[in-house]
Amino acid sequence: MLKYEVIPVTPFAQNCSLIWCDETRQAALIDPGGEAPRLLAAIQAQGLVLTKILLTHGHLDHVGAAAELREQTGIAITGPHQEDAFWLDILPQQSQMFGFPHTPAFSPDSWLVEGDKVQLGNCELEVYFCPGHTPGHVILLSQSERLAWVGDVLFAGGIGRTDFPRGDHATLIRSITETLLPLGDDIVFIPGHGPSSTFGRERVSNPYLTQPVW
DSSP states (O other), rough: OOOEEEETTTTTTTEEEEETTTTEEEEEEEOSSSHHHHHHHHOOOOOOEEEEESOOOOOOOHTTTTHHHHHHOOEEEOSSGGGGHHHHHHHHHHHHHHHOOOOOOOOSBBBBOOTTTETTTTEEEEEEEOOOSTTTTTEEEETTTEEEEEEEEEEEEEEEEOTTOOOOHHHHHIIIIIGGGGGOTEEEEEESSSOOEEEEHHHHHHHHHHHOOO
């Protein structure tokens, strides 16, 4: 069974998720935006072994601790989609713009594309390409647990911003309505910020989806 703990990090209260296979104790961090010592302490407290660092997109508050964690642990960084490479290249500028500690540019060890599978112990995550908030945004779905990690694509009652470079509102709405929602109303999703929800709840109540502006 796949288990998880949400650990808000950075001044933006970004939902970093520590996920693990409870049979093998293999763990991954999804979107480690900062506070690397705190994340490593959480792994140790659960008695887990970190085997993956997974990124949904290239914004600073989602990737800020990834390179530091890789350097300290030797664990590879996987994701996002290669279309977000330019965001990772300008991490120093992002950190300066938002008043974060200097964050050097880095490249992941491998990119993710639609249809990829990520194995974590005996658990599997499916990868879906969901651009719009950024051009290389991906989401991760556990079919067995009906759980999804959606980064900044969709929130409880909201959607991701599209006013950043290469963001596009119409593309984001299509990603949600044509990729996310068809996966099933019962799926619980963990967004990049704020509380979790379900695709079904957002489909009928999220004002950006019930009254979309294309």
